[in-house]
Amino acid sequence: MKKIDFQQIVLKPLALACLSMGLLACAVNETASVTVDGSQATQIIETNSGVLSDNLRISDTNIGYAGNLLKAQVTITNDSDEHLDFRYKFKWLDKDGFEIAVDGRPWTPMLITPFESKSVQAVAPNPTANSFKILMQN
Amino acid sequence: MKLLKILTVIVASLVLVACSNKISYGDATSVETTTMGFGSTDLQSIAAKLVDDLIAFPPIVQMTSARRPVVFVDKVKNKTTEHIDTESITDTIQTKLLQSGKFRFVDMTAVKAVQEQMQFQMDSGMVDPGKAAAFGKQTGAEFMLYGNMSSIVKRNSDAKDVYYKFTLKLVNLESGIMEWAGEKEIRKSGEKSFF
Numbered sequence: 087m088k089k090i091d092f093q094q095i096v097l098k099p100l101a102l103a104c105l106s107m108g109l110l111a112c113a114v115n116e117t118a119s120v121t122v123d124g125s126q127a128t129q130i131i132e133t134n135s136g137v138l139s140d141n142l143r144i145s146d147t148n149i150g151y152a153g154n155l156l157k158a159q160v161t162i163t164n165d166s167d168e169h170l171d172f173r174y175k176f177k178w179l180d181k182d183g184f185e186i187a188v189d190g191r192p193w194t195p196m197l198i199t200p201f202e203s204k205s206v207q208a209v210a211p212n213p214t215a216n217s218f219k220i221l222m223q224n
Numbered sequence: 225m226k227l228l229k230i231l232t233v234i235v236a237s238l239v240l241v242a243c244s245n246k247i248s249y250g251d252a253t254s255v256e257t258t259t260m261g262f263g264s265t266d267l268q269s270i271a272a273k274l275v276d277d278l279i280a281f282p283p284i285v286q287m288t289s290a291r292r293p294v295v296f297v298d299k300v301k302n303k304t305t306e307h308i309d310t311e312s313i314t315d316t317i318q319t320k321l322l323q324s325g326k327f328r329f330v331d332m333t334a335v336k337a338v339q340e341q342m343q344f345q346m347d348s349g350m351v352d353p354g355k356a357a358a359f360g361k362q363t364g365a366e367f368m369l370y371g372n373m374s375s376i377v378k379r380n381s382d383a384k385d386v387y388y389k390f391t392l393k394l395v396n397l398e399s400g401i402m403e404w405a406g407e408k409e410i411r412k413s414g415e416k417s418f419f
Contacts, residue, residue, distance in 0.1 A: 094267075150279035152279060152287050153279075153285040153286075153288065153326075154289075155279060155280070155324065157280060173255050175253065187323065189252060189253050190320070191253065192253040192254075192255075192264075192265060192268035192269055192272060193251075193253055193254050193255050193265070193271055193328055194265075194269055194272075194419050195255050195265070196253075207276070207278040208272070208276060209275075209280045211320065211323055211324060212323060212324050212325055213325060
């Protein structure tokens with residue numbers, strides 16, 4: 087009977103499988119948000135600790151109007167020397183804090199090069215919006 | 225030998241776990257990368273970008289500040305090699321534009337049903353003639369929304385690159401002038417992984 091090379095055939099693939107499962111389990115889901123009020127333009131930045139919030143920064147927010155629709159621009163800066171692959175999503179709120187058009191905007195994938203700043207823009211779904219949030223996750 | 229037995233049990237249990245049918249609900253707006261083909265994320269990002277472009281375009285802002293123009297949505301030509309339901313994309317765009325309060329639409333997909341209903345109101349003798357919807361009173365569209373979707377696909381032995389371009393145009397039906405055009409480009413790359 088041929089002797090099985092136990093380490094080569096069984097143990098190595100098993101270790102590899104366990105390692106990849108471990109890596110999958112470590113995938114984090116972080117969210118950072120900025121709220122800009124239409125009249126006061128105050129920023130509230132909420133970040134969870136982790137890779138994304140350590141490296142990505144919301145460096146600027148800007149609001150304007152297209153007719154009676156609120157227009158938002160957010161500048162995101164990569165402070166690290168790595169390419170970062172993340173996704174962002176805009177949420178719109180009315181004056182009472184109710185979210186407008188829930189799930190109206192998709193998570194949008196984005197790639198940012200080392201030390202680069204990128205601006206993302208969005209227009210409110212209707213005239214009742216007077217503040218917005220931007221969420222980021224990896 | 226004992227170790228081999230234990231390992232066999234572990235592998236068998238892993239296989240059993242993998243076979244169990246697990247169903248869960250996900251976020252409909254999350255990024256979907258199951259295959260390289262056209263997906264929900266592409267549809268949603270096309271609609272979001274083009275609607276933003278249209279309602280923020282200065283001449284359109286000026287025009288829609290005092291009135292809500294009536295628009296008719298024509299087909300979007302699918303020039304890609306994939307089967308893509310372009311009506312689903314224009315449906316999403318139409319819904320978002322309607323909800324913005326800036327435009328109104330005439331639905332050409334419902335013309336036959338509307339005609340049948342009006343015929344019923346007129347001819348069946350069951351509807352009060354004073355309350356029946358009259359023929360010849362509908363509003364004609366002022367603008368037409370139409371477009372194209374094309375793709376460029378390139379591949380070699382270990383990588384594939386897909387580029388989509390979606391173009392949408394708004395034309396004044398009476399004058400024939402194109403009032404607005406918007407484009408959304410999407411690039412997707414994939415590599416073959418042997419791990």
